[in-house]
Amino acid sequence: MTVDHFGSTTAKPTEEKTAMTELKLVEKDGRRWPCTLCGGETDREAITCGTDDRSIIACPDCLKNAATIDDRIERRAARLEGIASDLRTLKGQVTLPTFEAWQNANKAFDACEQEGRR
Numbered sequence: 149m150t151v152d153h154f155g156s157t158t159a160k161p162t163e164e165k166t167a168m169t170e171l172k173l174v175e176k177d178g179r180r181w182p183c184t185l186c187g188g189e190t191d192r193e194a195i196t197c198g199t200d201d202r203s204i205i206a207c208p209d210c211l212k213n214a215a216t217i218d219d220r221i222e223r224r225a226a227r228l229e230g231i232a233s234d235l236r237t238l239k240g241q242v243t244l245p246t247f248e249a250w251q252n253a254n255k256a257f258d259a260c261e262q263e264g265r266r
């Protein structure tokens with residue numbers, strides 16, 4: 149692999165490809181999980197598609213559209229790059245209430261809730 153002066157990387161044709169990432173049918177806990185590949189969600193079924201360690205999960209739509217999986221991955225990657233770019237514009241531009249103000253507001257809310265139940 150080479151890195152050009154713009155920071156882009158290109159694989160040399162003679163360079164060996166990285167190992168394939170094999171997704172299998174795996175058991176899960178019946179909750180919805182975000183799809184790593186397209187950004188969608190899994191269904192609540194007991195079996196989903198993913199890596200053994202569940203670090204990569206694929207939703208049923210990705211399974212249905214396996215022939216175009218690289219396009220789906222690229223669209224998601226482009227969306228994430230846009231999100232990252234938008235997020236960086238917030239650097240130095242964000243003001244937040246203090247953590248203590250948040251805690252106090254929650255305590256006041258809880259106190260009102262308790263008062264309302266009496």
Ligand SMILES: [Zn+2]
Nearest residue numbers: 183186207210
């Ligand atoms: Zn998906």
